Amino acid sequence: MTTTLLPPVERPTAPPARRRRNPRDRRSTPLTVLLWLCAAYFLLPLVWLVIASTKDNADLFSTFGLWFGERFSLWDNLVSVFTNRDGIYGRWALNTVFYALASGGGAALLSTMAGYAFAKYRFPGSRALFSVTLGAIMIPLTALALPTYLLFNTFGITDTPWAVILPSLVSPFGVYLMRVYAADAVPDSLIEAARVDGAGEFRIFWQVSLRLLGPGVVTVFLFALVATWNNYFLPLIMLNRSELYPLTVGLAQQQLASAQGGGGSQALFSTVITGSLVSIVPLVVAFLFLQRYWQSGLAAGSVKQ
Amino acid sequence: MKKAPRTALAMATSAAILGMTLAGCSSGGGEDDTAGSEPVSQADIDEALQTPTELTFWTWVPDIEDEVALFEAAYPAIDVTVENVGQGLDHYQKVRTALEAGDGAPDVIQVEYQYIPSFTLTDSLLDLTPYGAADISGDYVDWAWNQVSSDEGIWAIPQDIGPMGNLYRSDIMAQAGVTEPPATYADYATAAEQVRSATGSYISNLPSNDPAQVTGLLWQAGVRPWSWDGDQTVSIDVNSPEAQEVMTYWQDLIDRDLVGTDADFNDAFYQGLSTGTYAGWLTAAWGPIFLQGTAEATSGQWSAAPLPQWEEGQEVSGNWGGSTDAVLSTTENPIAAAALAQFINHDPESTALFANQQFLFPASTELLADESFTGSEVAFFGGQKVNELFAGIAETVDTDFTWLPFMEFVYSSFNETVGTAIGDRGDLVGALDDWQAQIVRYAEDQGFTVE
Numbered sequence: 025m026t027t028t029l030l031p032p033v034e035r036p037t038a039p040p041a042r043r044r045r046n047p048r049d050r051r052s053t054p055l056t057v058l059l060w061l062c063a064a065y066f067l068l069p070l071v072w073l074v075i076a077s078t079k080d081n082a083d084l085f086s087t088f089g090l091w092f093g094e095r096f097s098l099w100d101n102l103v104s105v106f107t108n109r110d111g112i113y114g115r116w117a118l119n120t121v122f123y124a125l126a127s128g129g130g131a132a133l134l135s136t137m138a139g140y141a142f143a144k145y146r147f148p149g150s151r152a153l154f155s156v157t158l159g160a161i162m163i164p165l166t167a168l169a170l171p172t173y174l175l176f177n178t179f180g181i182t183d184t185p186w187a188v189i190l191p192s193l194v195s196p197f198g199v200y201l202m203r204v205y206a207a208d209a210v211p212d213s214l215i216e217a218a219r220v221d222g223a224g225e226f227r228i229f230w231q232v233s234l235r236l237l238g239p240g241v242v243t244v245f246l247f248a249l250v251a252t253w254n255n256y257f258l259p260l261i262m263l264n265r266s267e268l269y270p271l272t273v274g275l276a277q278q279q280l281a282s283a284q285g286g287g288g289s290q291a292l293f294s295t296v297i298t299g300s301l302v303s304i305v306p307l308v309v310a311f312l313f314l315q316r317y318w319q320s321g322l323a324a325g326s327v328k329q
Numbered sequence: 330m331k332k333a334p335r336t337a338l339a340m341a342t343s344a345a346i347l348g349m350t351l352a353g354c355s356s357g358g359g360e361d362d363t364a365g366s367e368p369v370s371q372a373d374i375d376e377a378l379q380t381p382t383e384l385t386f387w388t389w390v391p392d393i394e395d396e397v398a399l400f401e402a403a404y405p406a407i408d409v410t411v412e413n414v415g416q417g418l419d420h421y422q423k424v425r426t427a428l429e430a431g432d433g434a435p436d437v438i439q440v441e442y443q444y445i446p447s448f449t450l451t452d453s454l455l456d457l458t459p460y461g462a463a464d465i466s467g468d469y470v471d472w473a474w475n476q477v478s479s480d481e482g483i484w485a486i487p488q489d490i491g492p493m494g495n496l497y498r499s500d501i502m503a504q505a506g507v508t509e510p511p512a513t514y515a516d517y518a519t520a521a522e523q524v525r526s527a528t529g530s531y532i533s534n535l536p537s538n539d540p541a542q543v544t545g546l547l548w549q550a551g552v553r554p555w556s557w558d559g560d561q562t563v564s565i566d567v568n569s570p571e572a573q574e575v576m577t578y579w580q581d582l583i584d585r586d587l588v589g590t591d592a593d594f595n596d597a598f599y600q601g602l603s604t605g606t607y608a609g610w611l612t613a614a615w616g617p618i619f620l621q622g623t624a625e626a627t628s629g630q631w632s633a634a635p636l637p638q639w640e641e642g643q644e645v646s647g648n649w650g651g652s653t654d655a656v657l658s659t660t661e662n663p664i665a666a667a668a669l670a671q672f673i674n675h676d677p678e679s680t681a682l683f684a685n686q687q688f689l690f691p692a693s694t695e696l697l698a699d700e701s702f703t704g705s706e707v708a709f710f711g712g713q714k715v716n717e718l719f720a721g722i723a724e725t726v727d728t729d730f731t732w733l734p735f736m737e738f739v740y741s742s743f744n745e746t747v748g749t750a751i752g753d754r755g756d757l758v759g760a761l762d763d764w765q766a767q768i769v770r771y772a773e774d775q776g777f778t779v780e
Contacts, residue, residue: 082625085599170426177430264387264414264423264433280416281391291622 101298116274127192128249139202160196187262198244205240377664388439389416436666450734455656456482460667472728489689491613491650499632501608510634517637521587536593537752540743548647564780568761576757613649614690614719
């Protein structure tokens with residue numbers, strides 16, 4: 025989802041001493057052009073998606089992709105998105121929200137606790153454990169999907185929501201981020217003071233440290249939320265019942281049904297495209313409102329203070 | 330159904346599938362199941378069908394619940410859960426993963442013809458002979474039946490087929506002075522030149538990513554590119570003189586820029602069909618309905634005809650797509666599962682529903698001869714009786730075409746060799762040699778004896 029990260033808004037903070045110099049003079053034309061190109065590169069697919077959602081199947085293949093077709097069919101498409109197969113799209117959307125919130129919340133909590141422990145406690149094996157955690161960042165979830173499936177199958181929890189949520193609770197990157205964040209955000213002296221006042225370690229974590237870790241927690245939550253929202257391979261492997269699918273798998277299934285030809289195929293192109301548009305709207309909205317958390321999360325640990 | 334255009338994911342998953350096939354292969358060992366082919370008595374069948382039973386059926390066919398409902402109405406004790414776990418390679422991967430895991434596998438699955446051997450190799454399919462399947466062998470077009478059965482048993486019941494024909498834009502052809510559909514490939518080349526010079530359109534598209542279509546065209550030309558003895562011996566001959574002849578023909582059309590070479594089932598391809606960049610499509614019996622959904626704006630301008638022939642006066646076609654229903658050997662309710670696979674593909678009401686509601690082109694000979702199916706006049710094709718035409722073509726498909734137990738690899742290897750050569754407008758005959766070499770090397774690596 026990094027594609028929707030917009031370039032940071034430029035706020036000219038012209039220092040008073042340089043007032044005579046117009047900040048405009050410092051603009052670099054090649055850089056501006058380059059940034060515009062980058063913006064276009066990231067935004068064009070989105071523009072295409074919005075425009076394509078207003079076309080029916082016939083217009084989709086006979087008119088120019090980046091301009092509107094002869095008929096405006098957005099409403100018809102939306103209706104077909106929510107009525108195809110008895111409105112199973114709505115079910116998929118609810119599943120996605122549920123999986124993403126549960127995974128995001130769980131991952132944020134676990135990462136915060138682990139990261140805080142790594143940052144603030146010295147215990148035997150902490151370095152080794154942290155190295156393992158760092159190494160785990162390198163292993164994509166996709167590579168673990170099949171072994172995880174076999175493991176889960178032994179416990180009989182494949183084809184249940186647990187199969188999607190449990191693996192998503194583990195976020196090595198979140199642990200790393202929270203360790204870096206906790207190291208800076210929670211002063212050791214504050215913990216010492218709390219201990220002197222007689223607070224137990226759990227109480228210190230819940231009532232003192234967690235408050236200070238707020239922005240970091242939200243960042244990890246968002247990362248995990250988006251990762252689960254966009255996760256395709258894990259639910260594809262784990263789930264068999266359509267009514268448990270998240271949007272990613274459901275839409276891919278609809279898309280395949282139209283893209284394979286063969287008997288019984290349905291031309292659902294405009295339905296799938298409009299469904300994709302609807303599926304990213306919540307994420308785009310979340311990004312616009314929560315931008316500052318992303319930036320603070322990305323900047324955490326970048327400067328040694 | 331035709332095989333999915335391969336995406337990066339499909340490539341990755343097919344590697345995983347093959348890994349699993351091989352794991353199954355090495356652990357499966359012998360295939361001596363002759364003890365199981367004792368006919369099951371009618372009393373046992375009746376009893377099983379009246380015992381409350383739950384079946385799981387993995388299929389991607391839309392609205393197949395309607396046919397399953399007919400089955401449940403006929404056998405109220407049996408409750409079938411239909412699950413769509415994906416289509417094509419995704420589906421097979423999930424079936425194999427579940428088989429590998431030991432439980433969670435369904436009772437009945439949808440399988441395309443070309444992938445049946447990859448499941449019989451691992452002894453994963455139930456021989457349906459003892460459950461009455463032999464009695465209905467004459468009710469399906471013979472070449473389709475040959476593909477679901479072998480000397481060892483009957484592995485699946487045919488559902489739909491895809492005998493190939495030629496769909497073309499009669500308006501563009503007429504503009505180029507071509508009033509009759511080309512009867513031979515020589516005529517087809519001449520027509521291609523006229524169409525190109527008069528209208529700028531390609532006569533059709535030879536896709537760079539569709540091994541199934543090219544295999545169908547080879548099938549029509551009498552090429553037998555491979556065979557398998559059901560055990561450990563395969564023969565591979567994809568660069569035979571006959572295959573080279575077919576490829577030399579297409580090479581000529583490609584070199585003269587008379588056919589398109591776009592990947593099919595994606596944007597450029599759909600645009601080509603709906604804007605007249607292609608004046609035709611050598612496709613299968615499911616093509617006419619598919620085309621209506623994607624090229625609506627050209628309704629009424631299309632016509633259907635048999636494929637051009639290699640020799641004047643011949644009537645031969647190949648097959649592209651179609652699928653079957655098979656019972657997994659791990660099922661705990663073999664009688665009920667076999668009854669489901671047979672009922673939905675044999676009961677006249679059910680097969681008619683498949684043909685007229687889901688537009689699956691039937692494999693049932695009774696339905697192919699039924700006036701209510703063949704008689705329908707399709708407005709998209711200017712009122713032509715398209716079903717009647719393809720029902721006739723279904724009779725002309727060569728009967729002894731078979732498949733290898735590792736078609737996933739054969740198809741992905743096609744895309745790397747011949748497919749790439751088509752897309753690059755390169756050397757097709759040379760690419761056939763590469764394809765041959767890759768398949769032989771793979772087969773040997775997997776422990777097959779290559780003859």
